[in-house]
Amino acid sequence: MERNLWADIETNQDYLNFRVLAGLVSQMILDANGRPLSIGISGGWGVGKSSMVKIVKQDIKERMAVSITTGGAEKNDFLFVDFNAWFYQGHDDAKAALMEEIARALTEKAEAETTTLEKGRNLLKRIDAFRVLRLVSEVGLTAASGIPVGGLLRTGKGLWEMFTDGDVSADDLQAAEEAVSKHRKDVAGLIKPRKAETPPQMIKEIRKQFEELLEELKVTLVVFVDDLDRCLPPTVIGTLEAMRLFLFMDRTAFVIAADDKMIKESVRVQFSSARPDDDIVTSYFDKLIQIPLRVPPLGTNEVKAYLMMLFAENSNLDTQVLERLREKVNEQLASSWKGNAITAAFVQGLIPNCSAELKAELELADRLARQMVASPKVGGNPRLIKRFLNTLSIRRSLAKVQHIAVDDAMFAKLLLFERFAPIAAFNSLTELISTAIDGKSEILAKLEETVRANKSVDDDLWPAGWKDASKDVEDWLKLSPSLSGVDLRGALHVGRESAPIITTEHKLSKQAAEVLSNLLTLKIGATKELKTSISAVPGAERAVIMDNLLERANSEKEWGLPSILFGLEALADADSVQAERLVTFLGDRPGSALKPSLIARVEAKPWAAKLMEILEQRKDLGGTRFEGCQESSRITHGYIEDQQRPRQERATCPQLA
Incomplete structure (x- = not known):
């Protein structure tokens, strides 16, 4: 059976019992009953923060659907806005972009009501004017030309480059004047009515109009801010400052998914001239985040469940069977504190007529999980686990095309060593296999025999670079399948993009x-x-x-x-x-x-x-x-x-x- 690759994107398919934490976040937003709330979902790169956000959003919708059915809430009680700051980096002012995303969502929500709709449109104009004022002040050309440069970013193509190339010529000014003349009506509608307002006044008016819109629409605005920790410090700070405009405003809730360590470092970099100490950096972050939560790290049981669900997802199981499997696996994870473990046998028993190929993959997942957690290069990270499986799938396909008969478990074992071992150690493994007769390394066989007999390995038996990671290597050597007497050249050959294999024949x-x-x-x-x-x-x-x-x-x-x-x-x-x-x-x-x-x-x-x-x-x-x-x-x-x-x-x- 051909396997597809696993997409490295967020998902609302909960394979790790994230719904427990997501349900907690959802309930806090519902219990706030319109009071302002800010929740931080923290965790390292690839641990599943984005997926957690999607599950939170889905959970709120499901809870509201149940509430509406039972007559406990009105329809459209919540308005969701997804904001990915990374998309805007280098293209727009993050502060204005976030405000515009929120205002646009409110305006679209108000389309059925003429009065409210007009307020939404006016709010958008104010935000455009705010963006114009900010950019004009940064460029410093207002006094020289009288032309609102920022407002022409969307109307005068190429003007921004002309005004920021370090050489403002008469031709540049003439082009700007022509663009203003051509779009005079639009510019007048944005700028002239508000030209006497200062930025603080504009911010005050923006907050006021937001509050009025939310009250008239009778909605709670839930803003999900994602990928903030991927951004450069100016974008991070700009987004945080924009959030500050809405924080502690009634009928608002912010859910920020980001690595708190990265955010704090951005704060430190942004205010480096003031040399903020750790307490100041922490205080800045804590003022924005009322409730900090962390995505829990995965243990061996969770990694087993994740691996097995990924294999099951990719095995063309019936949708209903897969959903039932997911529910039962999550139930088992929820009771793991009682000693209920996820095993290949447990999962196989939940799949009617489980194929031999899927059974083999579930057994493989059972064996790999502990190393996936213990390896510092994987560390139970869901994103890295997916990448590992994708690499494994590619190598299996390459082996099939080249008629190389290698056990899948052997592919996985060598790939795992490649992931966690130091470069010098992996190069030594390559050399051992390449120079061995028929690819059957006697040194590997001796090491494996020694370790599996629970004997200590003599220092001079370790290949170069192996002793430094001896504990991890010993655990790896104990993994099935056995390396002794196996021709490993084929498995190494299809993975040669990682390290060139210079064999005797070469x-x-x-x-x-x-x-x-x-x-x-x-x-x-x-x-x-x-x-x-x-x-x-x-x-x-x-x-x-x-x-x-x-x-x-x-x-x-x-x-x-x-x-x-x-x-x-x-x-x-x-x-x-x-x-x-x-x-x-x-x-x-x-x-x-x-x-x-x-x-x-x-x-x-x-x-x-x-x-x-x-x-x-x-x-x-x-x-x-x-x-x-x-x-x-x-x-x-x-x-x-x-x-x-x-x-x-x-x-x-x-x-x-």
């Missing part, structure tokens, strides 16, 4: 890649054919081959006869430059890791003498000369299978025992 020619593959799997000494193939590889590619061999060798804990040694010595035998790199690598192994069988294996090599010198100079090995170990090394070489030989070696060469 670095090496086909011939060199075959040599590397043979060296990685070598269990005995190199054959004549392999030696010939190594010699035929260019020196630059032999260096890349050694990079990959040493990367694998770095995970070895003991250096007696690890299987990787056979490939390393075969390459060193064919290339003196790579031999020096191997000597440096072996000479740097911890003393506890070195075993006599290593010396037995390599002592006859041309490059072994240099290794012996390095080891003899090691203070942690006691400065021992290794000639005395050669005889026992030969014995060890001849009897590797003999378990009694190490005791003889320890007697001859105790420093290496």
Whole structure:
């Protein structure tokens, strides 16, 4: 079944039991009974503030519909105005824009009443005049030209740019005069009747006319202000000041959805010259917001519910089945304090004939939820969860097109690591998978086995960048499915937009890649054919081959006869430059890791003498000369299978025992 992407927009579909808080807000507005009210709905970016606002609005309408049906209220008791300050940023004065939106809504409401309608139109004119006066004072051209610049923003196309380009010419003034002449009637209707009024007088008249309109219409104005925390400080302050004109006016209620931290920071920036302290900033905000509320953070139970409802929504369930599912899930969330959890089994039981595909997705949601909450890069944020699912859906589609068979849960697990892990850690994961034989990383398998056995991971086993996020990584490794023995190249390939995957094949020619593959799997000494193939590889590619061999060798804990040694010595035998790199690598192994069988294996090599010198100079090995170990090394070489030989070696060469 093909899946659609989830839209990153506000919704009135309540998948998180937000209706409890929304109902509280609605009831407060109803209980105010026309008394002024301001409510702040706060929360970080993407937590669902906009959705909460929509649910509040819907809840009020539903409550009023019930009240009207039972004869408890008159129709149209409430007038709703939605104002998104972000839309006006950079295009209009936020203060005047908010006033105009409110006045226009009141005017449209009053269309059936001639007297009230005229008052609404007059109010709009006053607001236009207020906008004109504000802009004229800012530009400072009234004295020079006598032309109301602000009022021509909509009538004289391009005049604003002419007057604000830093060079006011005679041609600019002439163009303005012509525009005024052409629209003289409109300008006169807006400006001349009010030209003697000062801004305070205009504001007083605006408030008076608003109050009269609200009283005559018998409505409570409910203004929802959203996305204020996306705006620049001047727009934030302008909107807040416009709200202040209406706050504490009878028959008004404001619901402001914004991150209070962002708003307070805007206040601080706007008044930076006065250097406001925290108390002043907080007081400014508190004077505007009577009742502060926060969107509650999501826990594991809520994230499970959200993920499962999103999957259910996208599975073409019957509308009635989906609505019943939503209600039951919210009921379960409401009683979660009793220990009632959201599980895949619980949700599956609510869906008649639940498909196998949806069951798998619900199981996936069950497994992912805890990591979605714990991950600092997701933190249970609904918007980030949607983005995660959209990315997952895209990668599944890419895999299908390219015929890459990867379990959905494996896609999700790798994507989750990509989301929460540091960049260095994710790059290490990429390298582990890319350089592993058939994409099956032995290091990942060892880490997973250790963590799932509840054992502590040795510091030197952690790949680069993993130890810094070890707790999160351990939780991730415990997640199903298991990474052990799984070819992860396909899953990594479809996610390569996140980090370029430089595989062995990208670095090496086909011939060199075959040599590397043979060296990685070598269990005995190199054959004549392999030696010939190594010699035929260019020196630059032999260096890349050694990079990959040493990367694998770095995970070895003991250096007696690890299987990787056979490939390393075969390459060193064919290339003196790579031999020096191997000597440096072996000479740097911890003393506890070195075993006599290593010396037995390599002592006859041309490059072994240099290794012996390095080891003899090691203070942690006691400065021992290794000639005395050669005889026992030969014995060890001849009897590797003999378990009694190490005791003889320890007697001859105790420093290496």
